[in-house]
Amino acid sequence: MANPDEAGIREAATKQAPAKEVTMKEVAAHAGVALSSVSRVLNDHSDVSESMRKQVLDAIDAVGYEPNLLASSLRRGSTMTVGFIANDISNPLFAEIAMGAERRLNEAGYSMVLTNSEGSPERDEAMIRLLRWRRIDGLILSVADEERAGTLAELAKLSEPVVLVDREMRGATAVSAVLSDHANGMQAAIDHLLELGHRRVALISGRPGLRPVRERVHGFKAAFRARGLELPEDLLKFDSFSATFGEQATHELLAADYPPTAIVAGGNLLLIGVLRALQTAGRTVGSDISLVSCDDVPLTELHSPAITVIDRDALQMGEAAAELLLKLLAGGEGPLVAEIPTSLIRRASTQPHPMG
Amino acid sequence: MANPDEAGIREAATKQAPAKEVTMKEVAAHAGVALSSVSRVLNDHSDVSESMRKQVLDAIDAVGYEPNLLASSLRRGSTMTVGFIANDISNPLFAEIAMGAERRLNEAGYSMVLTNSEGSPERDEAMIRLLRWRRIDGLILSVADEERAGTLAELAKLSEPVVLVDREMRGATAVSAVLSDHANGMQAAIDHLLELGHRRVALISGRPGLRPVRERVHGFKAAFRARGLELPEDLLKFDSFSATFGEQATHELLAADYPPTAIVAGGNLLLIGVLRALQTAGRTVGSDISLVSCDDVPLTELHSPAITVIDRDALQMGEAAAELLLKLLAGGEGPLVAEIPTSLIRRASTQPHPMG
DNA sequence: CAGGGTATTGGCAACGTTTCCAGTAACACA
DNA sequence: TGTGTTACTGGAAACGTTGCCAATACCCTG
Numbered sequence: 020m021a022n023p024d025e026a027g028i029r030e031a032a033t034k035q036a037p038a039k040e041v042t043m044k045e046v047a048a049h050a051g052v053a054l055s056s057v058s059r060v061l062n063d064h065s066d067v068s069e070s071m072r073k074q075v076l077d078a079i080d081a082v083g084y085e086p087n088l089l090a091s092s093l094r095r096g097s098t099m100t101v102g103f104i105a106n107d108i109s110n111p112l113f114a115e116i117a118m119g120a121e122r123r124l125n126e127a128g129y130s131m132v133l134t135n136s137e138g139s140p141e142r143d144e145a146m147i148r149l150l151r152w153r154r155i156d157g158l159i160l161s162v163a164d165e166e167r168a169g170t171l172a173e174l175a176k177l178s179e180p181v182v183l184v185d186r187e188m189r190g191a192t193a194v195s196a197v198l199s200d201h202a203n204g205m206q207a208a209i210d211h212l213l214e215l216g217h218r219r220v221a222l223i224s225g226r227p228g229l230r231p232v233r234e235r236v237h238g239f240k241a242a243f244r245a246r247g248l249e250l251p252e253d254l255l256k257f258d259s260f261s262a263t264f265g266e267q268a269t270h271e272l273l274a275a276d277y278p279p280t281a282i283v284a285g286g287n288l289l290l291i292g293v294l295r296a297l298q299t300a301g302r303t304v305g306s307d308i309s310l311v312s313c314d315d316v317p318l319t320e321l322h323s324p325a326i327t328v329i330d331r332d333a334l335q336m337g338e339a340a341a342e343l344l345l346k347l348l349a350g351g352e353g354p355l356v357a358e359i360p361t362s363l364i365r366r367a368s369t370q371p372h373p374m375g
Numbered sequence: 376m377a378n379p380d381e382a383g384i385r386e387a388a389t390k391q392a393p394a395k396e397v398t399m400k401e402v403a404a405h406a407g408v409a410l411s412s413v414s415r416v417l418n419d420h421s422d423v424s425e426s427m428r429k430q431v432l433d434a435i436d437a438v439g440y441e442p443n444l445l446a447s448s449l450r451r452g453s454t455m456t457v458g459f460i461a462n463d464i465s466n467p468l469f470a471e472i473a474m475g476a477e478r479r480l481n482e483a484g485y486s487m488v489l490t491n492s493e494g495s496p497e498r499d500e501a502m503i504r505l506l507r508w509r510r511i512d513g514l515i516l517s518v519a520d521e522e523r524a525g526t527l528a529e530l531a532k533l534s535e536p537v538v539l540v541d542r543e544m545r546g547a548t549a550v551s552a553v554l555s556d557h558a559n560g561m562q563a564a565i566d567h568l569l570e571l572g573h574r575r576v577a578l579i580s581g582r583p584g585l586r587p588v589r590e591r592v593h594g595f596k597a598a599f600r601a602r603g604l605e606l607p608e609d610l611l612k613f614d615s616f617s618a619t620f621g622e623q624a625t626h627e628l629l630a631a632d633y634p635p636t637a638i639v640a641g642g643n644l645l646l647i648g649v650l651r652a653l654q655t656a657g658r659t660v661g662s663d664i665s666l667v668s669c670d671d672v673p674l675t676e677l678h679s680p681a682i683t684v685i686d687r688d689a690l691q692m693g694e695a696a697a698e699l700l701l702k703l704l705a706g707g708e709g710p711l712v713a714e715i716p717t718s719l720i721r722r723a724s725t726q727p728h729p730m731g
Numbered sequence: 732c733a734g735g736g737t738a739t740t741g742g743c744a745a746c747g748t749t750t751c752c753a754g755t756a757a758c759a760c761a
Numbered sequence: 762t763g764t765g766t767t768a769c770t771g772g773a774a775a776c777g778t779t780g781c782c783a784a785t786a787c788c789c790t791g
Binding site: 396398399400410411414415417418420442443444445446447448449450451 | 776777778779780781
């Protein structure tokens with residue numbers, strides 16, 4: 020590499036298309052004013068004369084100037100950007116939350132960069148770190164693992180405000196969050212099933228470490244307890260929110276000695292697996308077995324029979340998350356918490372237990 | 376940044392705490408070496424001694440240093456970031472494309488910032504401009520309007536490589552793109568319906584300005600022409616890809632004097648509307664009316680009867696888009712084009728025409 | 732020991748902004 | 762005429778990096 024001949028060649032090859040950027044300097048030169056005046060015009064400071072403003076503005080589109088937000092952010096110490104780390108962007112629920120958040124943030128002049136952890140705690144950490152290095156002004160996320168030390172550590176290093184979506188991190192000092200009321204939603208759903216005469220009610224959901232799962236289990240138990248009934252412990256299946264787990268768990272449940280007469284699927288991906296399994300096993304939803312799902316998606320409405328769901332307003336969740344973050348960004352004291360209600364939408368998939 | 380709306384907010388937010396950053400300077404001081412040596416270690420240049428490397432690395436986590444990617448990008452002239460502008464992130468199809476692209480880009484060391492135009496050409500333009508000002512290294516997008524002058528202008532100002540997803544911009548100098556083969560897919564689907572005896576086949580799709588719509592119409596016409604049949608011009612409905620339009624168009628079609636015996640929905644949102652309308656009208660999919668949709672989503676598989684679709688691999692589309700962009704980023708000469716095949720998945724929603 | 736590498740390091744000027752601090756001109760007032 | 766005030770403008774120092782260039786120390790050869 021130190022060969023002088025090579026160096027020469029490299030130098031020649033380095034002679035890339037310069038692609039010289041048009042900077043404020045050019046604008047200033049063209050307008051015959053100082054750099055600082057151009058800056059003042061661009062940031063509409065109070066102390067600029069009309070003639071100066073016109074002069075600079077003309078020069079700007081004469082030379083085709085475009086601001087460099089990197090330089091601006093570096094100098095200013097703020098990027099006007101917030102990060103959003105989604106667990107799974109292909110899940111319409113998260114997509115809608117992200118959309119709600121982005122709308123609200125854009126209104127306030129912030130822009131949002133959306134990234135996808137694909138449910139991996141490692142990627143979670145990597146994304147937090149990357150966004151931190153990018154100097155985002157705030158972060159909205161739904162961590163993949165609430166207990167993970169690495170994630171906690173990465174978040175702790177972030178001095179900017181953070182809002183969790185449907186997560187609580189008990190290992191950390193209290194952090195702002197928007198939380199949906201899974202417990203009450205689930206309690207209502209289970210109560211509905213019990214009312215219909217079901218006793219063998221199964222719950223299929225993700226890892227019990229996650230808040231939505233925890234809360235739903237609370238609601239589940241509360242409903243049984245309220246009626247003085249014993250909990251069907253053997254019908255609780257926790258592993259992941261994926262369709263494949265939904266399918267596998269359903270098969271296991273159906274094959275048991277005392278199979279359930281009703282199933283609750285803890286998410287729209289799980290539901291897909293459950294439906295596949297029921298179809299394979301030749302069971303008819305509604306008449307053979309009752310079914311409840313979480314989160315209203317087109318499939319639940321259009322399935323025949325239509326599927327009873329515990330619903331919540333995903334858009335609203337996103338907006339609420341953005342709202343909290345904006346409050347914090349404006350200097351508000353944290354932690355702030357917003358509760359999003361859930362509601363039970365009864366449809367044809369839940370029918371009275373034939374022997375109930 | 377010149378947006379006057381932002382001024383007030385920024386001013387309010389400026390009253391931040393100082394929060395002095397830990398920079399390379401601190402690291403250098405702590406290690407007793409020069410700033411440039413720290414930089415060399417961080418970018419692992421060849422000419423650093425082992426002792427220096429250790430010394431600096433130790434100092435780095437002694438002082439808790441975190442790189443500032445803004446400064447780095449500014450200096451280096453490259454952000455290692457590519458933008459992705461999606462039409463509608465809550466559409467699982469786009470979400471999957473984005474996911475495919477992000478995976479491939481991450482592998483190559485790039486990170487992706489995902490934004491959402493919500494199908495609005497104005498937002499399209501605004502997003503292109505913003506990303507340009509952020510100095511992204513490349514852009515993947517699916518413009519909302521292929522003809523719009525403003526969008527063309529914004530793209531023209533971008534000197535970095537661009538890859539379109541399922542779009543062609545005829546007003547611009549040729550631009551790279553990943554295109555799916557809608558024409559053949561549609562032709563196969565229509566041929567399937569014609570084979571089943573259907574003649575009154577309706578097509579509901581988005582605005583005809585968009586490539587997927589254009590191509591599908593080609594395929595549609597080709598299938599009729601190939602059999603020497605006359606085109607049912609009155610059954611072609613173009614307006615938007617939304618569920619509401621799907622519903623409205625279906626109602627119109629059903630109310631016509633010569634209603635269709637088969638409907639093709641040009642997207643998964645349209646399908647939702649079509650299904651709603653059919654349900655309202657009391658028509659049974661399959662026996663009363665045949666149905667084909669575009670893009671395989673859980674709903675099509677799990678609906679009863681299951682719905683015949685023209686499928687394509689969305690993940691692959693995203694990966695292909697990233698692949699093309701990476702080639703261009705590596706200095707490859709454009710424009711590059713990748714074709715993604717479509718395939719017809721026959722299911723129970725397409726049945727022989729009773730009178731066929 | 733001179734001479735010429737080689738390997739490593741330090742210093743310094745950028746990158747494109749913003750912002751503080753002076754400086755200037757114009758004007759009013761006494 | 763001098764003084765103070767107002768309204769603007771220019772200059773220059775940051776922000777945190779990177780990369781070129783020169784400097785140093787060391788080693789090897791003759």
